[in-house]
Amino acid sequence: MLKRPDEAPLTDDCSLAFGIFSTHHGQNHVALIYKCEDSGTMLLHHAWHRDTRNHEWDGKYYSAQFKNLDIELQETLADWAVDVAGRLTDNAIPYGVFYNLKANFGSDGKYIDRGDANGHTCATFLLDIFCSYGLPLLDLWSWPQDREGDRQWIQKMLGYMVDHNVLTPAEAGAQYFSKIRRFRPEEVAAAATLYVDAPLNFEAVQEHSQAIADQIRLL
Template sequence: MDFYSCFDSDPQDIDLFCIAIGRPDRSRKQQHIGIYYTSATGDTKFLHQPFHYHALESDPEDKYLWLDVPLDADNKMHMATFCAMVAEENPKGIAYSICHKGTSFTKTGKFHTESQFAGLTCATFVMQIFESQVLPIIDVKNWKHIPSDKDWQNQILQVLVKYGGVEKDSDYYLFQKKRLADGVARFKPEAVAAAAVSPDAPHSPSDILDCSNEILEAAIAHSNKV
């Protein structure tokens, strides 16, 4: 697996569409994932889900590694164009949520949810970009939630309240709590990155465990260097 970083490459030289992953804040031990893609201007842009209704597009940053995806040139160009459209169609960002079920970009590149309170994390955002163009990378049905998922999801809910403007008595918050209690699978950024860069998708957790660990190690090592 080839990792690219600011130490050996220029994000402006990406091959149209690739995965970007990093640990933006060393103290938080939390990875963030998105997509580097070639925009209509020819510049590389970073498409990602940063937080609750934050802008989806920004410039590449040194704190991220990037990895190629196993798509042919035509599909990469199509995906880059689709990313440009998603950025334009969702200028105010989209909801951040641990519940991605029923969400999609299939409706015109504009974020769509069947449930009023569903949304995406950075990882499920990347998954849905692929899924919406009939290139699923994760076998969602065989991706079960594990007890430790709840710890992270609880933290996310606290962050949504503290920084996302979500009220604790709001329907949005209560919906998240209920789903959390029911058990919602977590998709870690490194696992989604591994699924995106591994051939023969969609993948189950066991398919990509080694690759996921390798990406995590690389992201941590990179965050210590930057």
């Protein structure tokens, strides 16, 4: 299902993939793998608050290619990723457990910070890149609110954000009881394999995303 980290994540007929691995914190982390005419294989991912990284492939990630996307579309989207990456130095992206479901990158690749306490996880960062490009991967409104495990996750992340001065205790308290749609890294990774020509709904990705989570946990 997934390519191993010691395998080349991209082939001559594929310019885009999602990469995923389990971190030492017991969470999964997802990234965009891309290549374009002026670069080798690159990784673009949102690591933490105002810490979005663009660097050469590092061999850490299991990967899933976008086999169902036209290669020209893949190449132009890779160019868009370069535009986004080029804005990171002067356009730091906040971390946030709540994701504004609008497209949040402008036509120039600049992130639009709406000042509403929303931000990105590693997963919603990638969803937003594709959505802002005009290629929504998931039907976001089909995701349930407050699934089992989501409340524990948001409590843990809000605690991290307070500890690292991303949020004040008052700001975290205001978000504490809010309902959330959580888009998990493995669900986003599944979209690379499953997406064809329309956004995928929640049920469409669940079996595949669970298989991805199981695979990277076992490897």
